[in-house]
Amino acid sequence: MSVARPSVVVVGASLSGLMAARALRDHGIDDFLVIDRKRWIGVPLKCGEAVEASAFDELFGQGARYPFIKHVADTHDVVFRDFVRPLLDVPQLTFYELNRTEFERWLAEPVSDALRLSLTVRSIARCNFGFELETNQGLIQSRAVILCCGSNYELQRQLGLVSSLPRLGYACGELHATSDRHRERFVWHVMDRCEGYGWVFPKGNDGCNLGILSYRPEPLRSRLAEFKQLQAIATTPRTTFGGRFPQDGPLACTAADSLLVCGDAAGMVFAATGEGIRFALISGNLAGTVMAEAMLAGDTSRRQLSRYQDAWERRFGRVLRVGVRVKEVIMSLRRSGFLTSALRHLADRRIADFMLGKHARLTTLSYSVARCLELPRKLL
Numbered sequence: 001m002s003v004a005r006p007s008v009v010v011v012g013a014s015l016s017g018l019m020a021a022r023a024l025r026d027h028g029i030d031d032f033l034v035i036d037r038k039r040w041i042g043v044p045l046k047c048g049e050a051v052e053a054s055a056f057d058e059l060f061g062q063g064a065r066y067p068f069i070k071h072v073a074d075t076h077d078v079v080f081r082d083f084v085r086p087l088l089d090v091p092q093l094t095f096y097e098l099n100r101t102e103f104e105r106w107l108a109e110p111v112s113d114a115l116r117l118s119l120t121v122r123s124i125a126r127c128n129f130g131f132e133l134e135t136n137q138g139l140i141q142s143r144a145v146i147l148c149c150g151s152n153y154e155l156q157r158q159l160g161l162v163s164s165l166p167r168l169g170y171a172c173g174e175l176h177a178t179s180d181r182h183r184e185r186f187v188w189h190v191m192d193r194c195e196g197y198g199w200v201f202p203k204g205n206d207g208c209n210l211g212i213l214s215y216r217p218e219p220l221r222s223r224l225a226e227f228k229q230l231q232a233i234a235t236t237p238r239t240t241f242g243g244r245f246p247q248d249g250p251l252a253c254t255a256a257d258s259l260l261v262c263g264d265a266a267g268m269v270f271a272a273t274g275e276g277i278r279f280a281l282i283s284g285n286l287a288g289t290v291m292a293e294a295m296l297a298g299d300t301s302r303r304q305l306s307r308y309q310d311a312w313e314r315r316f317g318r319v320l321r322v323g324v325r326v327k328e329v330i331m332s333l334r335r336s337g338f339l340t341s342a343l344r345h346l347a348d349r350r351i352a353d354f355m356l357g358k359h360a361r362l363t364t365l366s367y368s369v370a371r372c373l374e375l376p377r378k379l380l
C-alpha cells in the first residue's frame, strides 16, 4: 500500500482549514493536503451563516460586493417574551449574512488541487517522521499537521490536547425561501422554555436562515417548531440542519511540536451566541501563516509555533473567555426575571458590545450582579 507523504496535512476543509491552506500557499508552501470526510465543499450546511462584518472585511476587503453575501444587517431586534428591544444602526454589530456553501467554494478555489474529499481520519499519532494519520483510504504521513476538524474532539484527545470532551452547545435550523417579515433585521429571541435563543437572519431575496441554539441537550426540533410559531413562519423549509459547538472557551494548548489547532477544533467559539465563523477564519489564516514561516525556517518546534497561540490570544483570547461569562449572565438574568429591565435600560452600544464580548468589565460586573440575584433562588 502506498503512503502519501505531504509536508503538511490540514484536517478539515471548512472555514479554518481552507483559510490555513490558502495562507500556506500564499507563503510559498505547496506540498500540503487538505483532507475532509465530506463529499462536497460547503455541504452539508450547519450554520446560521452570519459573520461579523469588520472581521470579514479585514480578511477579504469590503465584503458587500461578494455575490455570496446576501444581506448586510446593522439593525437588530433583541426579543424576550413580549418585549422587543430594537438596536438601530449599531455599526459594531454589523453582520453579513452569507450563503456559506458558496463562500466555502470560493475559499476552496485557490487550493482545489490540494483537496482530498471523502477521506476520513480515523486516528492520528506521532511517529519518527512527524505524524501518521490512518484514514479510510490508507496511511498518510506528514511532517506537520494543522487540525481544523471542528467539534468532534476525538483527534484532539488522541494527541493529548484534551483529556475530556468540552461541554458542547447544540443548534438546529432551517433555510426558508421567504422572509417577508424579516427582510431587514436580525432577530435574536431569548427563549423562555429553552436554555438559549432563537435567531432569524434575513438573506434578502434569498429568504432567511432561522434556528435555535441551546447550551445543553434538549429536544431542539420541538423548540424550533415553537420558535417558528412565535415568529409566524409557516413555510416549508428548503433545508434543515443541526450541529454542535464547543462552549468552554479556547483550549489551553493550540500549538505543540509541528502541530496547530484552529477554529472549533480549538474551542474558538463565542459561547453565548455560538458565533464561530470569524474566529475560524482568523485562526486558520494565522495558523497557515505561522506554519509556513516555520517550515521555511526549518523549525516547527513548539517554541516557534507558539507565535500562533500568542497571536490569536492577542486578537480574541479575552473575547472568547468573556463569551463564557456572557452566556451565564444572559441565562441568569432570564431566570431571575431581570432580562427585560436590562434590555430596556442599557444603551444600544452597550448591548452590542455585550453581544460581541467587547465589554469585559461590564460583563464581569453583570456576572457578579447576576450571581447575587440568583442567590435567593439557590438558597431556597
Ligand SMILES: Cc1cc2nc3c(=O)[nH]c(=O)nc-3n(C[C@H](O)[C@H](O)[C@H](O)COP(=O)(O)OP(=O)(O)OC[C@H]3O[C@@H](n4cnc5c(N)ncnc54)[C@H](O)[C@@H]3O)c2cc1C
Pocket (backbone or CB within 6 Å): 011, 012, 013, 014, 015, 016, 017, 035, 036, 037, 038, 046, 047, 048, 049, 050, 051, 052, 119, 120, 121, 122, 148, 149, 150, 151, 152, 155, 171, 172, 173, 211, 241, 242, 243, 244, 245, 262, 263, 264, 265, 269, 274, 275, 276, 277, 278, 280
Ligand atoms: C447550527 C449552527 C449554527 C451556527 N451559526 C453560526 C453563525 O450564524 N455565525 C457564526 O459565526 N457561527 C455559527 N456557528 C458556528 C460556526 O459554524 C463554526 O464556528 C464554524 O463552522 C467553525 O469552522 P471550522 O472550520 O473550525 O470547523 P467546521 O466548520 O466544524 O469544519 C470541520 C471540518 O472537519 C471535517 N472533519 C471532522 N472530523 C474529520 C475527520 N476525522 N476526518 C476528516 N475530516 C473531518 C468536517 O467534515 C468539517 O468539514 C454555528 C454552528 C452551528 C452548529
